[in-house]
Amino acid sequence: MAAVTELSFLLFALINNIHAEERIIIQKKRTSYTFNLPKNTNSCLISRSVGEEKLVLWNTSDLWSNNSSVPEHLKQRLVSTVNTSSYTILNLTHSDSGPYQEECWTEGNVTHENNITIIVCTTSIDRRGFGASLGETVNLPCKGAADNLDIHWLKQNSGYEQETWSRVFGDNMTSVMDNVRGRYQVVTNTSALRVSNVTTTDFTRYRCLVMNQQQCVSRYTVQLVPYEIIYHSVGETAVLSCTITDSTDYQPPRWMVINKTNSITHLGQQNQTVPSVDQNYSLVFSSLMLNHSGRYYCKVSKREQRYDLVVCPKFGPPAVELFSKGEEVNLKCRDWREDKVHGWFIKSHQKKGRIFSVTYQRMSRVSWSKYDNGNLVISNISVGDAGEYWCAVYDPDDYQCESTERTVLVYNEPFGIYSTFFKVRCSVLSVLLLMLCAAVVAVNLRTRRGEQLSAHTHT
Template sequence: MPKYGLLLVLLLAKTLAMEDPEPIFKAVGETLEMGFCFGVDYIAVYRINEGEKLLLWNSSDLFSTPDDYKNRVDTSNGQHELLGFQLMHLKKSDSGVYLRECWVDGNRTNQHINYLYMCDKEIPSQELFLKNGSAVLECDISYSEHDNTSIKWFREVYPGYKTTLFLDTEKSLELTEEELKTVLQVQNNGFSLYISATGLEHNQNFFCLVVKRGQCKYFKNIQLPETNKPEMQSVYYAVGEKAVLSCTSEHLSEQTQHLKHWKTPFGEVSATTPLSEMFTSNSEGNGDTLLVIPSITINHSGEYACFSQIIVSEYYITVCSVLVSNNVQLNSGEKVIMACTLTKDESVNILWYRQIYPMESQLIYDSEDPSINLPADIMDRTHIDSNASLIINEVNEMDSGTYWCVVLLDTVEGDINESLGNVHEENDNIVYDSEWVDEDDNTEICIMKRVTKLKVHSKNLTRSNEDYSPNPKTEPETSPVIYAVIGGVLGILILGLIVLCVLKMRTGRSAVDSRRAEPRAQKRNPAVSAPLMSL
C-alpha cells in the first residue's frame, strides 16, 4: 500500500477511535434517518468498509452518490437551513458503519458514527409482568435449540440513552459490564435474562437481536415498567447564561449523600472530579448538590442526570441562540406588557415561566397545551395576546419577580428561517449557532429566550403614566466626535463674529476721522473744495 494510502487509513482509524459507533436497528424495507444539520453549508454521509470511506451523499454535490444508492437516497427536509439524509428501502446488505458530518466554512462542526444492524423483521415487544419487583426478559426461547444461532443484548445507558452492547452469546455468556453482573442473570443460553428490582431502577430499555449464521433474523425492543425514576425536567438557557441544576437530597439516606455525582454529555462530574467547564457545589441549608455551568454554549444541549445509588434528578438542557433581557419598574395598579416580540405562527411553540423559588420555576403558559392554566393569583387579571405577550393588569408587589418566555421550533417540518425572521429585536447581542438535530432525540430548537425582571413599587414613582412598552425608544448616544465637530463650528462662528466686530469698529473710526478732516481741508484749500460743493 502506498504511504499516502496508509496515512489515510491511519487518520480514518484515529477518527473512528474518537467515538464508538452507536447501534441502530432496522428491518428490511424500512427507512434510515441520519439526522439533521441546522445552519450549515452542507452535510456528508459515508459508509465505512474495512477502513475505507465510501461517500454516499454530499448535499453540495448530488452527482457524487454511487449508482446503487441513487434511487434510495433523499434529503430528509427541503428547508434551506435544515439538511438531512435518508436511506430508503433498506436491504440486508446495508448493514455496516455509517459516518455523518456537518460542515460550515470548510470546517467539520459535528460528526456521528452509527453501526446499522439490518434484520429480516422487528418483533413487537410483549408486556412484562413484575414479580417481587423483578422481571424476566425473553428474546425468543424457540430459537434457543437452533444451531448456529446467537443472541446480542443491548441496553440504553444514562445520560444520553446511548445504546451499548453488553452480551454477545456468540463470543461468551459473560456480561461485559461489571455493574450489570449484580443485577442480571443469564438464562437459557442468553435467550432470556433475569433482572432484579435494583436493576429495574437503572435500566428501562433493552434490545435483543437473534442472529443465525451471521444474519440477523429479527430484533425486539423491550421496555421495562417505570419504577421510581424521576420525571425529566426541561430547562432552557441562552448562550452565555449561567446554568445551575439541583440534585435533591430528599429520600436519600445520610450514607448515600456523599455518593451523588452528575453524568453529563461531557463525562462524569462530582466534588472530586470537576470538569473544565462545569463543577459541583453544595447548596446552603438543604444539602442539595448543584451542577454549575458558568457560561452556556450551544454544545451544552443534552441530558444531565444526578445519581446516588439510583437516579435522583434528570434534566434536559435546551440552548437558545438568542437572549434578550429587560428590567421593568412600575407602580402598583398599573399594567405591564411582557413581550416575546414575535409574530405568532403555527410552526413555533411559546412557553412562559416565572421564578417562584431560587431553584424552582413554574410553567404558566404553553401555546400547545391548553391544560396548562395561568396561576390562580394572576389568572383573573392576566392574558396572552396574539403576539404571545404576557399582559398583567393591576399589578401589585407580589407580582414582582423574574418572568421569561422561550420560543421553540418543535418540529423539523417548520420553516426555521421564517421563524427566525419573525424575531424583531433592537438588541444587537445576538448569537446564532449551527446545531445537530437527531431524529430519535425529538429535539426542540429554541430560537429565542426573553427574560423580564419585574419590580412593582407600592408608592408612586416619578415616571409617566403610560403603560410599559417592551421596546422603549431611547435617545441615541452622542459620539465625542460629534461634540468636537459642533465645538469647532461654534468656535469658528465666534471667531468670525469677533473679526467682523473689529472690522466694523475700524470702519467706523475711519469714517469719523474723515468727517473730522474735511473742514480742515476746506480751510487750507478752498479752490479745490468749491467745485465739489457745486456738485
C-alpha cells in the first residue's frame, strides 16, 4: 500500500515536468491500455519513470530480457503482439498511474517520440451534456466532489485517434481560480468549472477527477455542446445551421430530432422534403407547423450541436410594461392553467436579440414556478433586464405550443419618452400649442373682420 501511495505521489510530482506534447489518458480501474507503435522501425522502447528510476516495459529488439527491470507482478499483466506493434497492460491498478514514454529508431535516428500520462480511476460516472450559446457563461458540475477531496479539471484534445486529455489550467494541477486566458474558473463551493464568454473552441468534453490522497477516486465527464432556442410562429421560415463541421470530418453531419415519445428520427433523407438539408448542411423549414417543435441535433464524429425549436400559433401584438431601476416586476402568463405546461423565454437586448430560456439559465433575481400561477417575478430590476419576454403554453401530452404571450419590458428613463417629466413636458407643450393655435385663429378672425368692415365702408 505504501508503494502505491508513493507511486501516486510521484505521478503528480513528475507530471508538471513532462514534455509539452504530453497526452493524458484516463482509464478506469481493472480495464486495459494499449500502446500502438508505428511499424517499419528497427526498434522501439516503452518505458515508465518512477522517481529517478526508469522502468523499461518493452524493448522490441530484446523483448523480455533477463535483465528486465519490470517487476514480476507487472510483467504478468503485459501482453505483446509483435506483428501489430501493439503492447497492452491488463487489469490496470492505481500503481500503474504515471508518466510513460514511447521512442522508436530507424537507422539510428529517432523517428517517433511520445509522452503519455496514464491516470487510473476507481469509478467512472456517465457523461452529461450541457448546452451553451456563444458568449454565454456556464457552470459545468463535478459530481462526487466533496470538501475533503481534491479536484482536477481536464479538457479533451481533438485531432487524436485515441481519447486524450489536457489540463484546463495548464501545468498547475491545483484548483486555481483563473487560467492564462482568464475565462476558466473553479467555483469554490461546488468545484464546478465556470466557462465564461463561451467560444467555439470550448465545445468539447470535460472531466473532473476526484482525488483522495493523490489517487483518482472517480472521473465525471460532461460535454459542452452548442445550444440555441429558436422561437417562431406558424408559417414562418426557420434555418438551423450546423457549424461544427470542419475539413477533418470524414462523414457529413447527420440531423436527428427527438419527438414526444423520446424516439430518435433521422432527418434529411432523399424522400423527405420537410425539413430539408441544404448544401451547407443546414436544416431548412420553409413553412413551419406546430408539430415541428422539438429538440434537433446536428451530429458529426464525437461532436454535436443542439437546437430547441419552439413553434407557436401566430403572435399577437405584445403588451408594454415600464419599469424603473430597483423595482420588482411581475409578468403574468394569462393563459396559464393547471393542466398545461408553460415556459418563459427572453429575447434579450443585451444579448443582441438572442433568445434563451429562464429555466436553463437559472437567472438570479428571477423566480418562476410551473406549479404556481405561471408568473415571472424579477426583483431589483436593472436596465439590462429590458427585452421581450414570452410565455409559451404547451400541451403536456405532445408538448406542442398552444399559445404564447409577449410582454415588452421597457426601461423608464428619468427623461425618456415614458417618464413623468416627458409626459408633463408634452402636456405643457400641447397646451401651449393649443393656445398658439387659438391666438392664430383669433388674429385671423380679427384681420378678416377688419377687411370686411373696410370693404363695407368703401361701398
